Amino acid sequence: MAARQKKLIAAVCAVVVLSGADLIRLARANPTAFAPQVQDNGARRIISLVPNVTEILFAIGAGPQVVGVSSYDDFPPETKALPRVGALLDPDTERIFALRPDLVIVYGSQTELEGQFARAGIRVYAYRHAGIGNVLQTMRDVARLAGRTADGDRAVGDLQAQLDTIRARVRGRPRPRTMLVIGRDMGALRGVYVSGGVGFLHELLDIAGGDDLFADIKRESVQPSNETMIVRAPDVIVELKPGNQPATATLQRERAVWNLLASVPAVRNNRVHLLYGDYLLAAGPRLGRAADTLARALHPDAFLVAEPKGPGR
Amino acid sequence: MMPAAATTPRPQGGIQVRLTAILLGYGALAAAVCVLAPLVGSTHISLARAFDRSIPFADNVDAQIFFVARMPRVLSGAVVGATLATAGVVMQALLRNPLATPFTLGVSAGAALGAILVITFGATVTIGVLSPVPVASLAGALLAAAIVYALATRPGRTMSTAVLLLAGVTLNSFFSALILFVQYMADFTQTYRTVRWLMGDLDVGSFEPIVASLPLVLLAFAMFAVLPRSLNLLSVGADTASTRGVDVARTQRLAFLSSSLATSAAVSLAGPIGFVGIVVPHLVRLMVGVDHRLVLPASALFGAAFLVGCDLVARTVLAPVEVPVGVVTALLGGPFFLWLLVRKS
Numbered sequence: 097m098a099a100r101q102k103k104l105i106a107a108v109c110a111v112v113v114l115s116g117a118d119l120i121r122l123a124r125a126n127p128t129a130f131a132p133q134v135q136d137n138g139a140r141r142i143i144s145l146v147p148n149v150t151e152i153l154f155a156i157g158a159g160p161q162v163v164g165v166s167s168y169d170d171f172p173p174e175t176k177a178l179p180r181v182g183a184l185l186d187p188d189t190e191r192i193f194a195l196r197p198d199l200v201i202v203y204g205s206q207t208e209l210e211g212q213f214a215r216a217g218i219r220v221y222a223y224r225h226a227g228i229g230n231v232l233q234t235m236r237d238v239a240r241l242a243g244r245t246a247d248g249d250r251a252v253g254d255l256q257a258q259l260d261t262i263r264a265r266v267r268g269r270p271r272p273r274t275m276l277v278i279g280r281d282m283g284a285l286r287g288v289y290v291s292g293g294v295g296f297l298h299e300l301l302d303i304a305g306g307d308d309l310f311a312d313i314k315r316e317s318v319q320p321s322n323e324t325m326i327v328r329a330p331d332v333i334v335e336l337k338p339g340n341q342p343a344t345a346t347l348q349r350e351r352a353v354w355n356l357l358a359s360v361p362a363v364r365n366n367r368v369h370l371l372y373g374d375y376l377l378a379a380g381p382r383l384g385r386a387a388d389t390l391a392r393a394l395h396p397d398a399f400l401v402a403e404p405k406g407p408g409r
Numbered sequence: 410m411m412p413a414a415a416t417t418p419r420p421q422g423g424i425q426v427r428l429t430a431i432l433l434g435y436g437a438l439a440a441a442v443c444v445l446a447p448l449v450g451s452t453h454i455s456l457a458r459a460f461d462r463s464i465p466f467a468d469n470v471d472a473q474i475f476f477v478a479r480m481p482r483v484l485s486g487a488v489v490g491a492t493l494a495t496a497g498v499v500m501q502a503l504l505r506n507p508l509a510t511p512f513t514l515g516v517s518a519g520a521a522l523g524a525i526l527v528i529t530f531g532a533t534v535t536i537g538v539l540s541p542v543p544v545a546s547l548a549g550a551l552l553a554a555a556i557v558y559a560l561a562t563r564p565g566r567t568m569s570t571a572v573l574l575l576a577g578v579t580l581n582s583f584f585s586a587l588i589l590f591v592q593y594m595a596d597f598t599q600t601y602r603t604v605r606w607l608m609g610d611l612d613v614g615s616f617e618p619i620v621a622s623l624p625l626v627l628l629a630f631a632m633f634a635v636l637p638r639s640l641n642l643l644s645v646g647a648d649t650a651s652t653r654g655v656d657v658a659r660t661q662r663l664a665f666l667s668s669s670l671a672t673s674a675a676v677s678l679a680g681p682i683g684f685v686g687i688v689v690p691h692l693v694r695l696m697v698g699v700d701h702r703l704v705l706p707a708s709a710l711f712g713a714a715f716l717v718g719c720d721l722v723a724r725t726v727l728a729p730v731e732v733p734v735g736v737v738t739a740l741l742g743g744p745f746f747l748w749l750l751v752r753k754s
Contacts (some may be wrong), residue, residue: 168596185593279598282531284540285614287602313730319605321612323478324729326470327452356477356615358467 138243139199139219143181143192146223148380149201150175152235155381156251158242164195171374199241228299231379232256251381258384259303266305266395272331274306274394275362278317278377280335283349285322285356292318296379297336304390305398306332326357333362334369334393341372369393424702431703435710442714443487446721447479451728477615485613485678486720486734487713490685492626492675494693494712495633496668497686498704502640503664504570511672511686514577514665515553518584520676523549525588525603529595542606543618543677547625550673553580558665567647568661608733609682611720618678625674630709632667637701640664644699682716682735684742689715691749 143164144150150165154172162175166183169175179195182188184203189212192200200213204224213220221241223234232252239248276297279289291297291308295316298308309330310318320328333354341347347370354360354368362368371389375382392399448456452474458464459471466472496511504513511517523545531541560576561568592600613619639660642650651657675682689712690704697703716734719741723734 184597279602281542282527282540284542284618286540286542286610286612287605318729319731320729321451321478321482321724321731322614323450323452323474323724326473326478328729329470357473359470359473364467 139197139241141195141197142199142201142242143195143197144169144201145181145183145187145206146201146203147171148231148378149221149223149234149238151378151380151382152231152238152251153242156235156239156242156244156247158239158244158247161242163197164192171378201238225379226296227294228259228296228303228379228383231296231383235381255381255384259387262384262387262391263303263305265398266391269305269395269398271305271307272367272394273309273328274301274332274334275309275325275328275330276301276306277333277335280353283353285353287319288325289317289319292316296383297377300383300387300390301334303387304394306334306390306394322357326360329360330362331365332367332369332394333360334371334390336376337370337372338374338377339372424700427697428703428706431697431707432710435707435714439487439710439714439717442717443483446483446486446717447475449721449725450474450479451725478612481613481616481619482611482720482724483717484616485611485619486717488619488622488626489611489675489679489682490689490712490714490716491709492629492671492712493682493685494689494708494715495630495705496671496675498690498693498701498708499633499636499640499664499668499671500686501690502644502701503661503668504574505644505646506570506574507691508687510683511668511675512681512683513581514557514573514669515580515584516550516669516672517676517681518581518588519553520546520550520673521603521607521681522584522588522591523547523552524606524680525591525595528603528606529591529599540618543621546680547673547677549584550669550676553584554665554669554673556580558662558669561665562662565658567651567657568665573665605733606680607735609680609735609738611679611682611716611734612724612731613678622674622678625670629667629671629674632663632670633705636660636664636667637705640701641699644701680735682738684738684746685712685716688738688742688746691746695749 138161140161141163142153142158142161144153144162145166147166147169150162150169151171153159153162154174159172159174162178164179164181165175167180167186168183169178169180179191181191181195184206187202187206187209189209192213193216197218199219199221201221201223202209202213204222206222210220210222219241221238224230232255235252235255236248239245239251276291277288278291278297279287281287290310291301292313292315293308293311294314297316298311301308309328310320351368351370354363357363371393373386373389376386376389378386454471454474456471456475458469459475461469461472464472493511497509500509500511500513501507503509524542526549527541527545531545557573557576557580561573588603592603595603639650639655642653642655643657643660643664647657650660672686690708693704693707693711697707716738719737720734722741723732723737726732
């Protein structure tokens with residue numbers, strides 16, 4: 097008995113001594129020395145936790161450099177084949193480290209994560225959600241980090257040109273007071289959320305030739321009561337919904353929900369539009385397309401004249 | 410006849426007279442609030458124009474505001490307030506616990522789970538003419554009530570309040586965990602919408618949802634109507650009640666079913682609006698005593714007035730932005746309840 101106990105104590109001591117040495121070695125280690133070095137010609141292994149930044153990366157031709165995306169990424173389709181590493185609330189740090197990235201794109205609010213990667217010597221880009229100007233700046237920033245400054249400038253130029261074209265197309269036309277709806281319960285006028293006076297959707301509406309009904313409320317989203325909607329009486333109601341357009345019956349039923357507000361000009365003049373598509377709500381390179389869709393809903397006359405023929409739409 | 414209750418502090422002076430006085434007094438209060446509330450809002454409307462039938466409805470903004478925006482809100486506030494307050498009274502008597510609320514036995518958590526599942530996954534589900542969220546929350550609430558009922562009842566035996574409470578509290582936590590899980594799987598906008606649903610909302614937009622909830626509410630109220638005398642004795646204790654000739658098992662079941670039905674209807678109409686079911690019953694008891702023959706009708710009327718009043722605050726105080734009504738009831742009800750607690754002890 098006593099001999100076995102002694103042996104056991106000796107074994108435990110050995111383990112403690114050994115792990116003590118390991119601990120010291122660990123404490124001395126400098127993690128940045130192990131981190132992949134960022135070359136001057138840009139990050140080679142990029143992980144993006146922000147879907148619209150992923151979209152930007154692919155748009156500037158940095159798709160092949162992306163080695164991991166968030167669990168919500170689905171555009172472009174190439175992202176579906178990439179490893180998923182969590183999202184805003186549940187980033188999987190282990191998986192991210194295992195993919196040996198040299199650039200991680202996180203949300204601006206993920207400060208702890210940012211610190212974690214910084215300690216490991218991995219470059220971090222914190223994305224902040226704001227207006228269209230911020231989207232353009234993000235395009236330039238990530239392009240530079242990915243070593244594709246020229247591609248980034250080109251993408252920014254393209255998007256700006258698209259937006260300018262639309263702005264020019266609707267210039268001089270009467271600007272309808274528009275309520276941009278970004279959320280509502282199915283089949284009822286409840287839980288209605290609309291765009292307020294800040295953010296990319298508000299700016300998109302401005303470009304597409306509409307005056308935001310809730311521009312005076314400086315928030316990205318506002319939940320108006322039925323009373324407020326009746327009193328503010330929008331000329332046009334546009335609902336932006338993610339996903340594909342549903343069956344006609346569903347579409348008609350959802351549009352008919354608005355008939356409750358019979359005195360509202362948009363309802364009386366049949367100017368309630370339900371627009372479907374993920375691109376409508378993504379602050380990324382497809383903003384031009386979103387502005388185009390929105391402008392066509394607000395100013396159909398501006399698009400009646402024959403467009404120059406050619407490939408495209 | 411039998412004395413009303415052993416715990417009634419006041420001398421028995423004509424229960425009919427007191428009941429009439431309470432119905433008149435509280436009825437007048439509820440009626441006054443319900444008549445005045447639609448006249449006030451974030452905007453000024455002309456009543457003369459609102460009721461002017463010579464103007465087509467589609468042209469009459471004042472009438473639209475009055476009949477589409479305000480009346481449904483006030484009515485749903487009155488129905489939900491009355492329902493939650495009485496359900497609270499019955500729940501407190503059934504569980505013989507002053508801290509019981511209509512949501513104690515898991516009904517609201519079940520409703521929330523149903524609503525959240527539809528908000529998250531049921532983007533294209535529709536059930537007839539009804540919108541899916543209320544239907545799903547009603548189903549969830551009834552499911553939760555059925556589970557607790559099945560767990561706590563044995564044929565021919567009285568319910569154990571301990572089992573009821575434990576089953577209810579456990580179910581609450583279990584459903585809450587499922588809710589958190591579903592929220593975790595949902596994307597941000599859906600999570601935001603579910604959180605908003607949990608704060609309660611009386612802006613129902615039309616009379617249909619209110620009418621749809623009425624059958625359940627009326628059924629529950631009909632069951633409440635036969636309960637008061639038995640509840641008086643039951644709140645003293647199950648043994649005392651049965652020696653006085655109360656069919657305890659039947660009373661408990663009726664109390665459980667009626668309050669669960671009432672709560673299910675209220676939550677599916679307006680979401681789980683907190684504090685009404687606990688503050689109103691205690692306030693009313695403070696004013697009229699503990700006799701359920703008086704407390705139940707007074708709570709119904711006072712609950713209606715209370716919630717309509719809270720919603721009035723919710724829709725005007727920060728206009729054009731709204732405060733969720735559940736936030737208002739909690740902000741008003743919480744401190745008041747604490748004051749009540751300290752004052753009594």
